[in-house]
Amino acid sequence: MEVRSSCLWVADHASYVAIDPNAIDKVAKEMNGSMPAVEWDFEGIHFYDGGPLTAQYLLVLDALNFCFWPDEELHYEHLARGLRNALHVDSNCFSADRLQKYTGPELRQLLNWPRPLPLEDERARLLRELGFVLAKHFEGSAAKLVERANKSAVELVELVAGHFPGFRDHSVYKGQQIFIYKRAQIFVGDLWGAFKGKGLGEFMDIGSITMFADYVVPAVLRSWGILRYSPCLAEKVDKTEKIVAGSEEEVEIRACTITAVEWLKEKLSKRCGEDVTSVQVDWWLWSSGIQNCETTPYHHALTVYY
Numbered sequence: 001m002e003v004r005s006s007c008l009w010v011a012d013h014a015s016y017v018a019i020d021p022n023a024i025d026k027v028a029k030e031m032n033g034s035m036p037a038v039e040w041d042f043e044g045i046h047f048y049d050g051g052p053l054t055a056q057y058l059l060v061l062d063a064l065n066f067c068f069w070p071d072e073e074l075h076y077e078h079l080a081r082g083l084r085n086a087l088h089v090d091s092n093c094f095s096a097d098r099l100q101k102y103t104g105p106e107l108r109q110l111l112n113w114p115r116p117l118p119l120e121d122e123r124a125r126l127l128r129e130l131g132f133v134l135a136k137h138f139e140g141s142a143a144k145l146v147e148r149a150n151k152s153a154v155e156l157v158e159l160v161a162g163h164f165p166g167f168r169d170h171s172v173y174k175g176q177q178i179f180i181y182k183r184a185q186i187f188v189g190d191l192w193g194a195f196k197g198k199g200l201g202e203f204m205d206i207g208s209i210t211m212f213a214d215y216v217v218p219a220v221l222r223s224w225g226i227l228r229y230s231p232c233l234a235e236k237v238d239k240t241e242k243i244v245a246g247s248e249e250e251v252e253i254r255a256c257t258i259t260a261v262e263w264l265k266e267k268l269s270k271r272c273g274e275d276v277t278s279v280q281v282d283w284w285l286w287s288s289g290i291q292n293c294e295t296t297p298y299h300h301a302l303t304v305y306y
């Protein structure tokens with residue numbers, strides 16, 4: 001999996017975004033040798049039954065885990081909760097057969113959202129794709145897909161990105177293919193968190209995945225001085241002007257976020273005297289960002305990847 005190496009290449013060739021290693025040192029020092037342990041589902045909004053239905057739920061959740069901001073009132077928590085409630089009403093609503101039939105308005109109804117969702121038809125198309133590929137290659141079951149990875153996080157990310165076109169989160173930047181795989185990696189992180197590293201959530205190489213490049217974490221890193229934006233990019237982000245998905249600016253924000261978290265993780269591991277994972281650092285940064293999302297400006301890109 002080339003997420004780490006291709007993102008480092010972007011960081012080395014970036015024109016609009018810089019990483020400040022001194023700010024990383026400072027943050028690592030302030031942590032005083034301990035990492036805040038942010039629990040998966042600290043919000044109490046997800047479905048969990050300890051079995052295959054949880055894997056099915058998480059795959060559906062992460063197929064739709066992107067771009068909430070066009071509706072100011074819509075947030076990730078509405079998706080996580082809405083899908084959980086739908087499963088409580090009808091435990092069959094995410095079967096591969098049903099997934100292949102959803103329309104945009106049906107998805108909105110499933111989530112009990114009062115108006116059209118952002119990118120609603122595209123979201124429904126991604127669900128139908130999920131159902132089709134699950135039925136064709138994995139007996140309709142996300143748990144079967146997970147088992148196929150033999151407890152390897154990297155293998156599971158590759159399986160997901162290889163089979164489901166909607167999860168192939170990559171771009172071409174200055175002539176190089178750059179892999180980010182946000183939703184494929186967060187699916188692995190969610191399994192690991194939900195099953196507490198056991199059963200369907202056991203991955204021998206969980207330390208090999210990177211943070212999940214969304215729009216919340218870069219805003220946190222920027223507010224801490226770890227990411228610096230060029231004046232023109234800073235102005236666009238602060239004025240909430242759209243950043244074009246796949247543009248150099250957008251790829252740099254995402255790739256530099258991944259690289260900065262890798263560097264921060266290394267510093268924290270040294271100071272804590274144990275191997276810190278990018279997933280742990282991600283959840284700490286994300287939970288801190290989500291509590292301050294009104295005050296920290298984030299970049300707005302219309303995309304299905306994050």
Ligand SMILES: Nc1nc2c(c(CN[C@H]3C=C[C@H](O)[C@@H]3O)cn2[C@@H]2O[C@H](COP(=O)(O)O)[C@@H](O)[C@H]2O)c(=O)[nH]1
Pocket residue numbers: 039040041042043065066067068069074075076077190193211212213214215216217282283286290293306
């Ligand atoms: N890096 C990273 N990004 C994450 C998540 C999560 C949720 N993960 C669950 C796992 C553990 C906890 O229990 C969480 O509930 C969502 N996002 C992203 O945030 C954005 C949503 O923002 P807003 O529109 O304000 O709700 C959107 O891009 C979404 O894709 C994460 O963990 N890491």
